[in-house]
Amino acid sequence: MWVYLFDGTFIGLLTAVFERYDRKQHPVRIAPQQRYAPGLMDEPVAVVSDDTKARRVWQGLGKRLNTDWMSRLYAAFLGEQPEGFQHLFDLACYIINHGGDVIANYGNPHVLYVAQLHRKVHREKHRMEAFVRFQQLADGIFFALVEPDFNVLPLISRHFKNRYADQRWTIYDRRRDYGIHYDGSGVSEVTIDFIQHTGKHRGVLPADLLAEQEVLYQTLWQGYFKNATIPSRKNTTLHIRHVPRRYWKHLTEKAFLPLAL
Amino acid sequence: MEITEKLNILADAAKYDVSCASSGGTRKNTKGGLGNSHISGICHSYTEDGRCVSLLKILLTNHCIYDCAFCVSRRSNDIKRAAFKVQEVVDLTINFYRRNYIEGLFLSSGIFKDADYTMERLLRIVKKLRTEERFNGYIHLKTIPGASEALIREAGLYADRMSINLEMPTEQGLRLLAPEKSHAPVKHSLQLVSQSIAQFKEERKLLRHVPRFVPAGQSTQMVVGATPETDMDIMHTAHHYYKTYNLKRVYYAGYIPISYDSRLPAMGTQPPLLRENRLYQTDWLMRFYGFEVHELLNPLHPHLDVEIDPKLSWALRHMEQFPVDINTADYRLILRVPGIGVGSAKKIVQARKFGSLRFDQLKQIGVAVNRARHFIRCADSPFSIGDPTANVIRAQILASTTSKYIEKSVLQLSLF
Ligand code: SF4
Numbered sequence: 001m002w003v004y005l006f007d008g009t010f011i012g013l014l015t016a017v018f019e020r021y022d023r024k025q026h027p028v029r030i031a032p033q034q035r036y037a038p039g040l041m042d043e044p045v046a047v048v049s050d051d052t053k054a055r056r057v058w059q060g061l062g063k064r065l066n067t068d069w070m071s072r073l074y075a076a077f078l079g080e081q082p083e084g085f086q087h088l089f090d091l092a093c094y095i096i097n098h099g100g101d102v103i104a105n106y107g108n109p110h111v112l113y114v115a116q117l118h119r120k121v122h123r124e125k126h127r128m129e130a131f132v133r134f135q136q137l138a139d140g141i142f143f144a145l146v147e148p149d150f151n152v153l154p155l156i157s158r159h160f161k162n163r164y165a166d167q168r169w170t171i172y173d174r175r176r177d178y179g180i181h182y183d184g185s186g187v188s189e190v191t192i193d194f195i196q197h198t199g200k201h202r203g204v205l206p207a208d209l210l211a212e213q214e215v216l217y218q219t220l221w222q223g224y225f226k227n228a229t230i231p232s233r234k235n236t237t238l239h240i241r242h243v244p245r246r247y248w249k250h251l252t253e254k255a256f257l258p259l260a261l
Numbered sequence: 262m263e264i265t266e267k268l269n270i271l272a273d274a275a276k277y278d279v280s281c282a283s284s285g286g287t288r289k290n291t292k293g294g295l296g297n298s299h300i301s302g303i304c305h306s307y308t309e310d311g312r313c314v315s316l317l318k319i320l321l322t323n324h325c326i327y328d329c330a331f332c333v334s335r336r337s338n339d340i341k342r343a344a345f346k347v348q349e350v351v352d353l354t355i356n357f358y359r360r361n362y363i364e365g366l367f368l369s370s371g372i373f374k375d376a377d378y379t380m381e382r383l384l385r386i387v388k389k390l391r392t393e394e395r396f397n398g399y400i401h402l403k404t405i406p407g408a409s410e411a412l413i414r415e416a417g418l419y420a421d422r423m424s425i426n427l428e429m430p431t432e433q434g435l436r437l438l439a440p441e442k443s444h445a446p447v448k449h450s451l452q453l454v455s456q457s458i459a460q461f462k463e464e465r466k467l468l469r470h471v472p473r474f475v476p477a478g479q480s481t482q483m484v485v486g487a488t489p490e491t492d493m494d495i496m497h498t499a500h501h502y503y504k505t506y507n508l509k510r511v512y513y514a515g516y517i518p519i520s521y522d523s524r525l526p527a528m529g530t531q532p533p534l535l536r537e538n539r540l541y542q543t544d545w546l547m548r549f550y551g552f553e554v555h556e557l558l559n560p561l562h563p564h565l566d567v568e569i570d571p572k573l574s575w576a577l578r579h580m581e582q583f584p585v586d587i588n589t590a591d592y593r594l595i596l597r598v599p600g601i602g603v604g605s606a607k608k609i610v611q612a613r614k615f616g617s618l619r620f621d622q623l624k625q626i627g628v629a630v631n632r633a634r635h636f637i638r639c640a641d642s643p644f645s646i647g648d649p650t651a652n653v654i655r656a657q658i659l660a661s662t663t664s665k666y667i668e669k670s671v672l673q674l675s676l677f
Binding site for chain 1 (some may be wrong): 612
């Protein structure tokens with residue numbers, strides 16, 4: 001079987017779709033180069049990411065699908081699932097061969113998989129829009145650390161840019177070690193050397209990096225959170241379903257305050 | 262008094278208002294401004310009782326000239342009182358918002374002096390937020406019943422949502438617990454806001470620069486279980502208010518005992534969480550599933566079934582309407598099948614165009630097949646002789662489900 005090895009990027013994946021039609025090869029398995037383990041019957045083909053080829057595929061899909069579905073495809077890609085790449089590839093081919101209407105066919109395994117993966121990624125995007133907690137730094141920048149399950153920073157950047165248009169902010173993904181920074185006009189990608197700035201405490205900024213009133217507002221927020229609870233209705237199961245423990249580390253209302261360290 | 266203590270007192274006093282929704286807002290950020298609305302709202306956190314934290318929900322003050330028996334802020338209650346200054350509320354809102362703690366502000370208040378005096382202060386806060394701070398986040402403002410028309414109409418220009426609580430589902434209930442109050446001023450103020458919303462909408466069609474007025478609409482809240490109303494009374498009231506005042510939401514708050522008053526359930530009584538949940542399910546069925554209130558609650562069935570949800574309960578009373586054929590039935594009928602939600606129903610009618618659907622596909626689409634299978638036919642339904650009766654189905658479904666509320670209530674029952 002043909003195995004297309006791509007570089008793991010979205011451009012690479014779309015390029016692979018282009019190559020499949022250009023070379024008229026079928027069926028094709030697709031794998032990210034870094035994670036490929038050769039099989040006995042494989043015929044590996046290296047796919048070189050190419051903006052022009054990728055754009056042609058994307059535009060071709062765009063003619064057949066509405067914008068909702070286009071963003072679903074991209075979001076599903078950011079889900080970073082190895083089998084997701086194959087489904088996306090197969091789905092793109094399915095659409096190219098049969099036209100955009102078949103996207104409503106939830107009986108098709110690729111449509112269903114991509115729709116479901118998109119749902120998960122979308123939920124994580126929504127969670128990040130909710131769970132980001134900015135701390136104001138001494139230089140005025142509002143700074144947040146996150147560790148999302150999927151690579152959702154590209155999906156949340158517009159939301160934060162629109163909402164916090166008048167403040168400078170950075171949202172940093174500790175797991176993927178990059179962040180997005182808004183400087184008052186545009187958003188760009190950044191990387192930061194953390195150990196140098198924060199010492200060994202993962203996810204906790206030392207108090208001396210923070211703006212003067214930061215600790216006050218964190219204290220106020222924690223007090224608010226505590227007093228908003230109605231003890232006789234306490235329902236820990238429900239609470240944890242909504243706010244899974246893995247997110248607590250970066251939630252101000254759940255975390256220890258810098259002063260307490 | 263320190264700001265920390267004030268916030269703790271006035272957040273604590275505001276928490277019995279269950280609404281925290283920030284949905285329905287359409288406000289966009291303005292140039293150089295702060296914030297916007299998110300169409301479906303965002304819950305930034307959840308309290309330990311599992312409720313959404315979306316807005317900074319506080320009272321301006323818990324001083325109050327009234328003595329409503331069901332309320333912690335009633336004047337005869339011996340508690341610590343506090344009041345925010347206008348600027349304090351503004352600072353808290355802005356600083357919480359900038360840190361992405363909240364979607365906006367939910368501001369309510371006890372009544373100090375009179376309705377207008379209180380409303381005027383609420384107005385000053387929202388006006389300052391919108392005009393001086395250029396804040397475009399969500400604002401939910403309580404209308405103080407009986408406040409003057411001018412104040413209410415100005416406040417509506419700055420708020421996204423306004424609400425007034427009915428408190429008790431019926432006039433008799435309210436009279437019993439709050440003899441100084443009646444539903445009349447509540448209705449009057451709801452009417453005023455609802456008319457203004459309609460009027461501004463009309464004018465906006467003609468002139469684009471007409472400002473928005475309470476764009477996310479009005480809501481109300483009823484306390485459930487403090488007075489002896491039936492579920493039917495409650496839902497008929499809800500239905501009436503939805504229709505008459507074009508409300509966006511009605512909230513049902515299970516009464517939480519806060520007083521030794523003999524007119525009220527005793528201290529230590531568990532709040533009726535399961536009942537509250539069933540009422541919300543009924544509300545949902547009325548608003549999104551095309552059910553009429555009398556189909557779900559009527560003199561023959563004045564109370565909702567505790568063990569099973571109202572949709573299943575309705576289906577079991579109407580076995581003659583089933584089974585529904587998934588591959589041919591009308592969307593509205595599919596929507597009435599227990600175990601099929603709005604999302605699944607939509608997917609079913611789309612997907613069946615591509616071929617007859619089977620059970621495994623329904624499962625993948627998101628149908629709760631365990632529940633739905635008793636009420637549907639699809640491509641691979643087995644041929645069966647003699648359909649099981651409603652009672653058999655009910656028992657089967659009950660045996661296979663656990664509810665997050667049931668466990669607790671069974672436990673409570675077994676104590677007596
Ligand atoms: S008027 Fe409102 S705040 Fe005052 S006692 Fe009655 S319910 Fe409570």
